[in-house]
Amino acid sequence: SAVISQKPSRDICQRGTSLTIQCQVDSQVTMMFWYRQQPGQSLTLIATANQGSEATYESGFVIDKFPISRPNLTFSTLTVSNMSPEDSSIYLCSLGGLDGYTFGSGTRLTVV
């Protein structure tokens, strides 16, 4: 199965700033997914990112707050913009495959 490299693994950010999270895959994939895992809660899908088209956002998530880049079939970024303490979460990228969905190691974001 594909291997995902996600970075940064963790960060502490000031409110009002932005953070860009990167995911690099070792093979070409059509579809990538971005999830959020708030403390003590389940994984929630933020958006689906296809190469060459605009990301599709789930209800409750908007492009201005979580812009996504998908410049090629092996790379994607998620930006968390104008952060507030409520954005403190783990953010994960994911992709599907024959052996199930693979996840990155996650980015633990703390907003102070």
Add this chain to the structure above:
Amino acid sequence: EDQVTQSPEALRLQEGESSSLNCSYTVSGLRGLFWYRQDPGKGPEFLFTLYSAGEEKEKERLKATLTKKESFLHITAPKPEDSATYLCAVQATGANNLFFGTGTRLTVIP
């Protein structure tokens, strides 16, 4: 609306004490049910995919089963290294993404 409910929320077992985790689901049409293991500070690690009622899959001390309404993850003679949060997720027919439950946090005491 898709719904996944996992129970119990937390489970403490003595080493060697077998038990089962439950995942109840409601989905318009099931494409697949997934089990993951998540260790603190890490992303979910894929364990099993089940596609139809009656299907079973095994991996070491873990066995996953599926009915039309729920799935069980049976843990036989667990070891401390099995301590983790176990996540259940469903993929609906026609969907590309997964819908997750809140997980069961398993602690195995030596």
